Amino acid sequence: MADRExxxxxxxKTAGTGKVKLIPVYVMGKRYLVPETLTIMKAxxxxxxxxxxxxxxxxxxxxxxxxxxxxxxxxxxRVGLACQTVVEPDMYLTQIPFYPANRAxxxxxQLSDSPEEIFKLxxxxxxxxxxxxxxxxxxxxxxxxxxxSAVKQxxxxxxxxxxxxxxxxxLCVSRCMGELPQYHIMQLARRIYGSRIAPRAEHLNEAVEAxxxxxxxxxxxxxxxxxxxxxxxxxxxxxxxxxxxxEDWTPxxxxxx
Amino acid sequence: MPYTEELKNLIKAVEKTRPQRLAxxxxxxxxxxxxxxEVEAILKKYHPDYKEEGRRELKVGPSKGYQIAQEFADLxxxxxxxNPDKIDLSRVDIETxxxxxxxxxxxxxxxxxxxxxxxxxxxxxxxxxGDANTMMAEGGIQAATKIEKDxxxxxxxDTLGGGHFKNEPELVHTLVTQAxxxxxxxxxxxxxxxxxxxxxxxxxxxxxxxxxxMHSCGDITGIEIMRDIRDEARNRENITVLExxxxxxxxxxEHGHCAGAILYNLETxxxxxxxxxxxxLATGGCGRLHIQGFMTTNHYGATADGIVLGYRAGLKxxxxxxxxxxxxxxxxxxxxxxxxVTEKFxxxxxxxxNIGGEQFVNEREPRDVESAAIIRECLxxxxxxxxxxxxxxxxxxxxxxxxxxxxxxVEREFPxxxxxxxxxGIDISKEPMLIYPTLHYQNGGLEYNARGETSVPGLxxxxxxxxxxxxxxxxxxxxxxxxxxxxxVAGESAADYAxxxxxxxxxxxxxxxxxxxxxxxxxIVTDRVTPILLPDxxxxxxxxxxxxxxxxxx
Numbered sequence: 001m002a003d004r005e006x007x008x009x010x011x012x013k014t015a016g017t018g019k020v021k022l023i024p025v026y027v028m029g030k031r032y033l034v035p036e037t038l039t040i041m042k043a044x045x046x047x048x049x050x051x052x053x054x055x056x057x058x059x060x061x062x063x064x065x066x067x068x069x070x071x072x073x074x075x076x077x078r079v080g081l082a083c084q085t086v087v088e089p090d091m092y093l094t095q096i097p098f099y100p101a102n103r104a105x106x107x108x109x110q111l112s113d114s115p116e117e118i119f120k121l122x123x124x125x126x127x128x129x130x131x132x133x134x135x136x137x138x139x140x141x142x143x144x145x146x147x148x149s150a151v152k153q154x155x156x157x158x159x160x161x162x163x164x165x166x167x168x169x170x171l172c173v174s175r176c177m178g179e180l181p182q183y184h185i186m187q188l189a190r191r192i193y194g195s196r197i198a199p200r201a202e203h204l205n206e207a208v209e210a211x212x213x214x215x216x217x218x219x220x221x222x223x224x225x226x227x228x229x230x231x232x233x234x235x236x237x238x239x240x241x242x243x244x245x246x247e248d249w250t251p252x253x254x255x256x257x
Numbered sequence: 258m259p260y261t262e263e264l265k266n267l268i269k270a271v272e273k274t275r276p277q278r279l280a281x282x283x284x285x286x287x288x289x290x291x292x293x294x295e296v297e298a299i300l301k302k303y304h305p306d307y308k309e310e311g312r313r314e315l316k317v318g319p320s321k322g323y324q325i326a327q328e329f330a331d332l333x334x335x336x337x338x339x340n341p342d343k344i345d346l347s348r349v350d351i352e353t354x355x356x357x358x359x360x361x362x363x364x365x366x367x368x369x370x371x372x373x374x375x376x377x378x379x380x381x382x383x384x385x386x387g388d389a390n391t392m393m394a395e396g397g398i399q400a401a402t403k404i405e406k407d408x409x410x411x412x413x414x415d416t417l418g419g420g421h422f423k424n425e426p427e428l429v430h431t432l433v434t435q436a437x438x439x440x441x442x443x444x445x446x447x448x449x450x451x452x453x454x455x456x457x458x459x460x461x462x463x464x465x466x467x468x469x470x471m472h473s474c475g476d477i478t479g480i481e482i483m484r485d486i487r488d489e490a491r492n493r494e495n496i497t498v499l500e501x502x503x504x505x506x507x508x509x510x511e512h513g514h515c516a517g518a519i520l521y522n523l524e525t526x527x528x529x530x531x532x533x534x535x536x537x538l539a540t541g542g543c544g545r546l547h548i549q550g551f552m553t554t555n556h557y558g559a560t561a562d563g564i565v566l567g568y569r570a571g572l573k574x575x576x577x578x579x580x581x582x583x584x585x586x587x588x589x590x591x592x593x594x595x596x597x598v599t600e601k602f603x604x605x606x607x608x609x610x611n612i613g614g615e616q617f618v619n620e621r622e623p624r625d626v627e628s629a630a631i632i633r634e635c636l637x638x639x640x641x642x643x644x645x646x647x648x649x650x651x652x653x654x655x656x657x658x659x660x661x662x663x664x665x666x667v668e669r670e671f672p673x674x675x676x677x678x679x680x681x682g683i684d685i686s687k688e689p690m691l692i693y694p695t696l697h698y699q700n701g702g703l704e705y706n707a708r709g710e711t712s713v714p715g716l717x718x719x720x721x722x723x724x725x726x727x728x729x730x731x732x733x734x735x736x737x738x739x740x741x742x743x744x745x746v747a748g749e750s751a752a753d754y755a756x757x758x759x760x761x762x763x764x765x766x767x768x769x770x771x772x773x774x775x776x777x778x779x780x781i782v783t784d785r786v787t788p789i790l791l792p793d794x795x796x797x798x799x800x801x802x803x804x805x806x807x808x809x810x811x
Contacts, residue, residue, distance in 0.1 A: 191447030
């Protein structure tokens with residue numbers, strides 16, 4: 001295609017952007033000139049695309065904008081998040097709007113803390129051939145293959161903590177030879193860990209009771225009836241827990257509880 | 258992009274004052290807090306909400322005469338996306354007990370509770386299930402969980418103080434008294450809160466809170482909560498989620514009750530009619546309106562659709578004259594512009610300092626005050642740090658956290674932010690972050706009560722689209738709490754209403770026709786069509802060439 005061989009003219013380099021340099025990128029094979037400082041997401045928008053799919057939080061945390069790209073003279077297929085990856089000259093790229101992955105359905109309340117639960121729901125976990133493609137694809141640097149190994153070994157705690165930063169973008173799934181739905185498996189592991197294995201916050205029970213209790217309700221009613229002047233006074237004089245105070249700190253004034 | 262040489266030189270001033278600031282912090286010395294009078298003065302002078310030219314009086318609708326941001330007024334003084342005459346309301350495409358508009362935190366919590374209370378639930382959401390500001394909440398969730406030093410009363414007081422005492426007392430009462438229960442519910446669903454080895458929850462101070470009451474899951478509290486409640490919703494048989502299907506108008510019936518909505522398939526561009534015995538509006542916030550040109554932390558879909566729908570259906574606006582600018586949004590590197598740097602950084606000990614490395618505000622003032630102080634430092638006092646993209650910012654001195662809490666603390670406590678900066682060659686455990694206020698939250702919204710009900714029977718609301726609970730300024734950690742508390746409340750109320758209170762009747766879009774008539778009469782001349790659904794970030798030169806006049810009328 002003649003388009004691909006064309007050199008960028010000086011005029012194009014500076015068109016409409018003041019001093020910013022424009023570079024060519026190929027969106028699904030079609031050439032556009034975009035400022036070199038933009039992320040893939042902003043570059044596509046600059047070119048005139050308006051996203052329906054493939055765009056979410058725009059801050060690298062929601063997993064909506066998985067992108068696959070290649071650089072000139074490089075056989076590697078690379079992946080990343082469009083909102084976090086800066087364009088490079090002659091990049092070939094496309095968004096992945098959706099990638100199917102098997103998700104098991106379960107009644108969470110009936111599950112135990114046993115790894116057998118995961119094996120039953122996701123038997124394909126044993127199809128992992130330890131190629132590590134998932135880990136290489138992860139834009140959050142989650143050690144995906146290690147998580148899957150931990151699941152296979154029955155170590156739910158390790159699987160949960162290692163996978164905590166997962167944003168469920170699905171790039172691991174897209175590269176997996178064993179066809180595992182890694183991010184769904186991790187989700188289940190974390191939920192089992194959070195509710196069945198990690199030590200429970202027992203103090204929540206007394207806090208729930210205290211909030212419903214008569215003493216608290218009466219004090220709240222009193223506050224709700226106070227006028228602004230009274231409220232401002234109480235507010236200004238409230239004791240503030242010092243930033244550097246330890247967990248055992250207790251207030252000097254007990255009456256405002 | 259890594260910091261430029263110029264910025265690296267400027268960082269030296271921060272490094273120079275850091276040992277003294279650390280020493281002061283260790284001794285418990287703090288930068289003095291402002292009195293309520295000083296607060297009022299600085300807000301009036303520097304907070305964007307108070308700028309006269311930023312707002313105008315509404316000429317139509319139930320809150321006619323109310324002064325709100327130009328960007329909101331533009332949305333409300335606009336035509337519907339549909340011609341009501343062309344919608345065949347006798348052909349109902351989907352029928353359900355409860356329709357929930359919005360699949361973020363509030364909508365999903367509502368779905369769980371409505372289903373639990375026996376309702377068949379449809380969740381219609383504009384993007385993917387979970388695509389919402391909830392997902393992006395970093396700092397945490399407030400609840401008085403440590404009764405030896407904290408109580409719902411103190412939480413109540415902090416919330417009111419932060420909101421300038423304009424909050425609706427009944428709503429705050431519900432918020433604070435249900436807070437501990439919400440944490441217990443989330444733990445049961447598997448949310449991995451930060452804990453001590455004995456299970457006791459970690460808590461931190463936040464701006465405007467008098468106790469360490471912020472509970473977190475690293476610095477990705479929102480995503481951890483959202484993905485768990487979404488996972489739970491996916492397991493429930495009676496919850497169906499329709500993605501890429503925003504509602505563009507509510508449907509009322511002959512009794513004036515809400516009876517569903519018109520959905521729009523973003524991909525096929527079809528409209529469809531959903532009939533529901535009860536409807537919950539949980540569409541979230543407005544950051545993508547870029548009020549007064551501010552950058553935003555918000556999700557791509559935060560375009561205040563629900564405000565438009567609810568207003569046309571007759572709901573009044575409440576406290577919508579204020580929006581929240583989060584004090585610490587990234588201003589450089591450019592690629593991360595606008596994104597949130599959680600308040601938890603300040604809670605963990607990082608100072609805010611100007612170009613000279615000097616502190617200029619206490620780090621735990623409520624957000625509006627903190628933002629106003631940063632704007633003053635940059636615009637009036639000339640002590641902002643210039644960025645390579647010709648903007649101004651101040652430093653958030655994150656490396657202090659490693660000294661205060663031990664080497665590796667920044668990476669451990671803020672894994673999300675650490676990696677995002679690392680991608681651009683900045684190590685925030687060694688270099689400070691350059692920040693400026695960023696549009697973050699819609700403090701007000703549509704009017705409702707503590708049962709999630711509105712002035713239209715059959716219509717319930719929850720979350721950021723609502724107004725009242727946060728007064729004029731929301732406190733940190735109260736938004737995640739809000740979506741969960743009032744999402745659950747609305748879900749329960751709607752299921753209850755659907756069971757035996759809903760009255761069947763012929764469907765109608767008369768309210769849209771009436772609204773159009775009022776627009777015509779008011780003399781407003783515009784071709785604006787709302788809700789806008791998605792922002793437009795095309796390069797202006799491209800936009801000039803996007804000349805499609807309109808889709809062919811069928």
